[in-house]
Amino acid sequence: MIKPVKKQMAGWGNFPKHTGFVYQPETVQDIQAILDDNDSSQIAYGLGRSYGDNALNENNGMLVLDHLNHMLAFDADTGLLTCEAGVSLSEIIDVFLPRGFFPPVTPGTKLVTVGGAIANDVHGKNHHTDGTFSEFVSSFDLLLASGQVMTCSRDENADVFWATVGGIGLTGIIVRATIQLMRVETSQIKATYEKADNLDEAFNRFQENDANYKYSVAWIDCLSTGDALGRSVLMRGDHAERSDLDKGVRDPLALPKKPGLKVPMNAPSFALNYWSISAFNQLYYKSYKNESKLVDLTSFFHPLDAIGDWNKLYGKNGFVQYQAVFPKDNAPKEGIRQLLQKLSSEKRSSFLAVLKSSGKANDGLLSFPMEGYTLALDIPIKRGLFSFLKELDDIVVSFGGRVYLAKDSTLDIETFHKMYPNWEEFMAVKQRLDPEGRFSSSMSRRLGLG
Structure with missing residues (x-):
C-alpha cells in the first residue's frame, strides 16, 4: 500500500494553498489499491500547471500521476x-x-x-x-x-x-x-509580428487576417488608456517547411535549446506594482516592430517555459490568471473593452494579457471555448482583488461569456451555473459513475459539483 504524505499544495498561481494527502502511484493497480483502502475523495494532479484549485483537494487525497508517463x-x-x-x-x-x-x-x-x-x-x-x-x-x-x-x-x-x-x-x-x-517538416515557425495602436485596430486585424494563419494571438497592454486602450502586438504564424530554411541548416527538426534561467525565490510583493508593470509594458510594446521572421517552436508557443519557476515573480502571495471568453454574436469587443477599462481604471496590473480568437464550441459539457474571443490576464493578489474579480465575472455573464475553470479560483456557484448551463447534464453523468463522490476537489466543492 502506498502511504500518503500530508503536504500543502498549490496550483501554478500559488493561490490557494491547500493541505491534503499526496499519493504518487506508479501503476493503475496502485490507484485502484488507493481507492480500495481508504474512503477519502481523490483528485488527479499532474504537473501543477492549472492555476487555481481544480487539482487541489483540501483534507483529502491528491494523486500525483507524473510517474505514469510511459x-x-x-x-x-x-x-x-x-x-x-x-x-x-x-x-x-x-x-x-x-x-x-x-x-x-x-x-x-x-x-x-x-x-x-x-x-x-x-x-x-x-x-x-x-x-x-x-x-x-x-x-x-x-x-x-x-x-x-x-x-x-x-x-x-x-x-x-x-x-x-x-x-x-x-x-x-x-x-x-x-x-x-x-x-x-521543421522545428521552426514562420512568424509575423504586427503592432496595433488600440483595441479597435487589433480586432480589425484579427477579423481580416486570422483565416490566413494557423496560429494567432495578441499581447495586449492592459494598462494603456484613452485612444491607446488595448494597444497590442499581434503574433501570427504557420509551421515552416524545409524550403523556408537556409540551405545550410543541417537538421531542420532539431530540438530548440533547453532554457537555463530559473527564478530562485519569490520576488518581494512590492516589486510588482502599477508603475513597474506599466514601465515593462511600455518597453515590451516598443521592443517589437512589424516584421516576419523564422522563430523556433519554443519561442513561439512556450516563451515562459524558458524561465523556470516564473510564477515566483508574483511573490509569495501568488496571483490569479483570469481567462474569459466572449461569444462572437454578442459584442465581444465591447465586453473585452469593459474588462480592460476596469483593469486600467483600478490600476490592476498584469504582465500577461493575451487576446485570442476562438472557434466553435465542442460537445464537452464543461469545456471552456466558444466561438468568439478570449482574454487572459495574470493579476497579482492584492487587497480588494476578489471583489474586483466578482465585478469582472458580472461583466462576462452580461455578455453571455464564461471563465476558464483550469484557471479559476474564485467563482461562486450561482455565477458558475450561469456560465456553464450544461452543469446539470454533467452532474447526471458524474452521479451515475461516482454515486459516493469518490472523485472530488476543492474546486468541485466550491462550485457545488461534489
Whole structure:
C-alpha cells in the first residue's frame, strides 16, 4: 500500500494553498489499491500547471500521476500515439519532433500532462482553425470509482467521453489515451509580428487576417488608456517547411535549446506594482516592430517555459490568471473593452494579457471555448482583488461569456451555473459513475459539483 504524505499544495498561481494527502502511484493497480483502502475523495494532479484549485483537494487525497508517463505505442504511418496519462507534452515533443511530429494543439506551456490536457480540454493559438486538444483524442481509458477501467471515445461511452473532456477530473482518473500527432517538416515557425495602436485596430486585424494563419494571438497592454486602450502586438504564424530554411541548416527538426534561467525565490510583493508593470509594458510594446521572421517552436508557443519557476515573480502571495471568453454574436469587443477599462481604471496590473480568437464550441459539457474571443490576464493578489474579480465575472455573464475553470479560483456557484448551463447534464453523468463522490476537489466543492 502506498502511504500518503500530508503536504500543502498549490496550483501554478500559488493561490490557494491547500493541505491534503499526496499519493504518487506508479501503476493503475496502485490507484485502484488507493481507492480500495481508504474512503477519502481523490483528485488527479499532474504537473501543477492549472492555476487555481481544480487539482487541489483540501483534507483529502491528491494523486500525483507524473510517474505514469510511459509511451505505449506509436504508428508512424498515422501519427497515432498511445501513452499513459502522465506523459507530458514536453516529453512528446522531445521524442517525436525529431521524427517529424508535433502535438496538434498546445497551450502556453508544454509542461502539462496528456491527462490534464484532456481533463481541462486545453486550447492554443490555433483554436480558431483546429479546436481544442480533445479534437485530436481518439480514445482514453478512465478508471472509475468502482475500480473498473472504461474505454471512452466519440463512439464508445460517448456521454462519459464528453463529460470527461473539460470535466476537471471529476468523472474518474484518465490513465491512458490515444492521441493524433501532426506531421511537421521543421522545428521552426514562420512568424509575423504586427503592432496595433488600440483595441479597435487589433480586432480589425484579427477579423481580416486570422483565416490566413494557423496560429494567432495578441499581447495586449492592459494598462494603456484613452485612444491607446488595448494597444497590442499581434503574433501570427504557420509551421515552416524545409524550403523556408537556409540551405545550410543541417537538421531542420532539431530540438530548440533547453532554457537555463530559473527564478530562485519569490520576488518581494512590492516589486510588482502599477508603475513597474506599466514601465515593462511600455518597453515590451516598443521592443517589437512589424516584421516576419523564422522563430523556433519554443519561442513561439512556450516563451515562459524558458524561465523556470516564473510564477515566483508574483511573490509569495501568488496571483490569479483570469481567462474569459466572449461569444462572437454578442459584442465581444465591447465586453473585452469593459474588462480592460476596469483593469486600467483600478490600476490592476498584469504582465500577461493575451487576446485570442476562438472557434466553435465542442460537445464537452464543461469545456471552456466558444466561438468568439478570449482574454487572459495574470493579476497579482492584492487587497480588494476578489471583489474586483466578482465585478469582472458580472461583466462576462452580461455578455453571455464564461471563465476558464483550469484557471479559476474564485467563482461562486450561482455565477458558475450561469456560465456553464450544461452543469446539470454533467452532474447526471458524474452521479451515475461516482454515486459516493469518490472523485472530488476543492474546486468541485466550491462550485457545488461534489
